[in-house]
Amino acid sequence: MTSEAQAAAPVPVTKSTGHRLGITGREWRNLAIAAVLFALAAVVPLVGSGYVQSIAISIAIYTALATSWMLFSGPTNYISLATAAFFGSGMYIVAGGLDLAPYPVLVLLAGVAGALFAAVVGLATLRISGVYFVIFSLGLAELVRQIITWLQHVLGTMSGLYVYVDRSEEMFFWQLLALTAVVYLVGWWIGRSRLGFALRIIGNDELVAVHCGINTARAKVILFVISSTFAAIAGALVAPRWSYVEPTIAFSPFLSFQVVIMALLGGVHRLWGPLLGVIPFTLLWELISANFPAQTTLLLGAAFLLIVYFIPNGVVGLIEDALRQRGEWLKSLRLLLVRRSRDA
Template sequence: MNNKDWRNLGLAALGLAIAACLPLSGNGYYLTIGVTIAMYTVLATSWALFSGPTHYISLATAAFYGLGTYVVAMGIDDVPYVILLVIALGVGAIAAGLVGLATLRLSGVYFVIFTLGLAEMTRQVVTWIQSNWGGHQGNYVLTDITEEMIYWQLLAVAACVYLVGWLIGRSRLGFALKIIGNDEVVAAHSGINTARSKVILFMVSGMVAALVGAILAPRWTYIEPSMAFSPMLSFQVVIMALLGGVNRLWGPLVGVIPFTLLWEAVSISFPNQTLLLMGVAFLLIVYAIPHGFVGLIEKYNARFRGDG
């Protein structure tokens, strides 16, 4: 590690420490916004870990997130919460692994469509399992977990995701993914096991999404498949990550924060036209800053178009 790395690490730790003080403000509203920002930061960053270098746009976030939520919803009465978090991680990893093995040979638009369908399919399978073997609905999550605890858990996960992302970026795996993103044929010819690399990264991002779902389950108190597997979540994660930029580890963060605040401002001022105005805001953003917040995106974009 050189001086620059140490400096970045110090800055990250400082930022995390400041963020961790938010609940001390005693203002529940700021805390709720904090939870939203932390949740989308984790989801968008882990999404970008996979989709950034490989250019595979995944809309499966909601599938893994919902699975995590359901692990907690179904097990909370019988199994300690901490163990459920571990199970959620495992379920997310296994599901992402299976899906990855089956589908990462697809590319381009086929992959996008498949992942979109995956969330819907997972929702139907979960519902089917519940209605056939669920007996009593595992839909109530009544715990003593407070919003502060949820917030701190999300911050801890965010720290881990950044650490993992940073390590991957320095590893052979990260290098391999960059080559895959540039040209998959070249990567394969250079002796890179492309399928294995992609599946590993896909599993990381699936695990994180499942864990976030599990952490947030106590906040909803009552879990329904339509809430847990909402496709809006997948789209928002992609939009926020792209707004920030996916080629830098901190890129999604600078997309999530303004997006969340803008969404908030719009829903306060115009409660009857929120979605309409968000649509207009998207158009303006795309028009005014087509390359996202991170300056490098211009280059990325040209490259993306180049092989698309």
């Protein structure tokens, strides 16, 4: 719990450099680094082949999904398996509405619908906790899938919907990259707001949070809504790339699981944690499916076992351990040098 307690330390707003927003010099530096990294990422599809582009798109999708998942589930410790429910809903809003409204409007609409849907679901279910919430969230995608199937049955429409929007692969990537940037900005803003502070207290002990006078239900619903809105928008952005949307594919439980696994592999107590899970996970899976096409699932299972065995705290934990070790090593080196000079 110690690392969580450290992560839960409030942002020192009072120690600001005098700027109105209270952004410290260190934060400015981090923002600048992030901006440079995003600019570099944006160049990737221009220099890479079609294959590199498709990997970059996978990474962008899962970074957006895993990071937005982590916004809610990271601080609160509520493991949500509902990503596919919102992702699929976003897809269906685009697929179903393409004859009625222009595509950009539908993307916004998907976000709004995702937010409303999450608000209703959140108000109804975020009072339950632990394993009950996990199971409910898993059932949610299946519920939406059944409702859409039923609607198609009643309305007598086709089971698959066609999404014809002309977009190049580069464009898909940039759109998703832009979404990821927004997720990061929002995540950063939450992290330094009162809301983020409240959520970390909820995650550590909900009872304590209630006693502190935090409206826990409200805080959780707000975060759940933000997180789900991004999932719905991601679905809306990806729909034209799939060309054809049907319930079994759009609401695939695999997606929800993959997002959780990637986020946990990276680490959920830092905003950039999920990214460090998504990139190695995507590349590892790519390596396995390219070289052992007949045994992907088997080898992936073995890879999971090794990961859990070697890096139980996620990639972030690994990096922090390494930094700490280096720090200690430097300290001992300094001591040694000091002693040597004193002896001399």
